[in-house]
Amino acid sequence: MYLLVMGLAGSGKTTLTGAFAKWMRENGHKVRVVNLDPGAEHLPYNPDFDIRSIVTVEKLMKEHGLGPNGAMLKASEVIVENAKEILKHEAFKPFDATVIIDTPGQLEIFMLRHEGYKFTSLLKRRAPTVGVFLVDGSMVYNIADLVTSWMLGLLVQVKLDIPTIPVFSKSDLIKDRSLVEKVVEDPLSLTEDIEKSLSGVTAELAIEMARLLAEYRQSLRPVLVSAITGEGFEELFSVVHEAFCSCGDLS
Numbered sequence: 001m002y003l004l005v006m007g008l009a010g011s012g013k014t015t016l017t018g019a020f021a022k023w024m025r026e027n028g029h030k031v032r033v034v035n036l037d038p039g040a041e042h043l044p045y046n047p048d049f050d051i052r053s054i055v056t057v058e059k060l061m062k063e064h065g066l067g068p069n070g071a072m073l074k075a076s077e078v079i080v081e082n083a084k085e086i087l088k089h090e091a092f093k094p095f096d097a098t099v100i101i102d103t104p105g106q107l108e109i110f111m112l113r114h115e116g117y118k119f120t121s122l123l124k125r126r127a128p129t130v131g132v133f134l135v136d137g138s139m140v141y142n143i144a145d146l147v148t149s150w151m152l153g154l155l156v157q158v159k160l161d162i163p164t165i166p167v168f169s170k171s172d173l174i175k176d177r178s179l180v181e182k183v184v185e186d187p188l189s190l191t192e193d194i195e196k197s198l199s200g201v202t203a204e205l206a207i208e209m210a211r212l213l214a215e216y217r218q219s220l221r222p223v224l225v226s227a228i229t230g231e232g233f234e235e236l237f238s239v240v241h242e243a244f245c246s247c248g249d250l251s
């Protein structure tokens with residue numbers, strides 16, 4: 001299967017990719033790791049395939065006089081143009097291992113544009129593909145942060161049409177753990193907090209969002225993880241496995 005690790009810039013994708021791959025290997029599972037981020041500088045793991053062997057943001061910036069976002073856009077196009085060749089690489093063989101794919105830092109430039117959809121569609125044709133969407137737990141200060149960032153994961157799921165597990169990353173740094181735990185266990189219990197901290201139509205909208213999240217947490221429950229302490233890895237593994245089973249017939 002393919003496991004796409006997605007999330008906003010700095011949410012911990014690369015660190016989690018390395019740590020989770022290590023944990024899976026230590027627990028007897030076969031894993032291959034792909035770096036699909038052409039802007040990555042340092043990787044805490046040895047990738048089985050590194051997109052930087054084909055394209056780098058740095059080189060595109062120099063060659064085309066582009067800024068970092070323009071170069072990332074261009075790199076996304078290069079990835080999709082070469083996708084069929086890229087997927088022939090041994091690392092992408094999906095049937096004897098979980099292939100963990102660390103995606104580009106700027107989610108909106110790759111995964112949320114058509115390029116991300118095209119690349120994911122090619123993966124899906126080959127094997128069941130599951131996403132994890134990282135919400136940086138250390139950046140959750142209030143209800144609005146919580147609900148909106150989790151909603152982004154749902155948007156990604158719709159955009160890419162793959163089961164996408166919401167993951168609150170950096171759990172060791174979460175400030176208001178009880179708030180995050182509430183949303184993980186029962187988003188509807190947030191209604192009272194929402195009414196206290198938001199007003200009028202905004203509160204109504206946030207309550208609707210919490211309802212939606214509550215409904216969809218039945219099939220893809222959120223997980224709290226820390227790539228530093230390893231908290232939540234076992235839970236993440238079992239949710240990924242459940243999602244894999246539910247989309248296994250796609251292969």
Ligand code: GTP
Nearest residue numbers: 008009010011012013014015105170173226227228
């Ligand atoms: P981009 O690819 O640049 O978008 O970043 P990313 O999403 O891959 O995040 P990355 O793994 O580079 O992590 C960003 C920062 O968060 C780094 O300083 C990491 O060391 C730190 N970090 C990541 N995961 C954790 C975690 O679970 N706990 C703590 N305390 N720090 C973390």
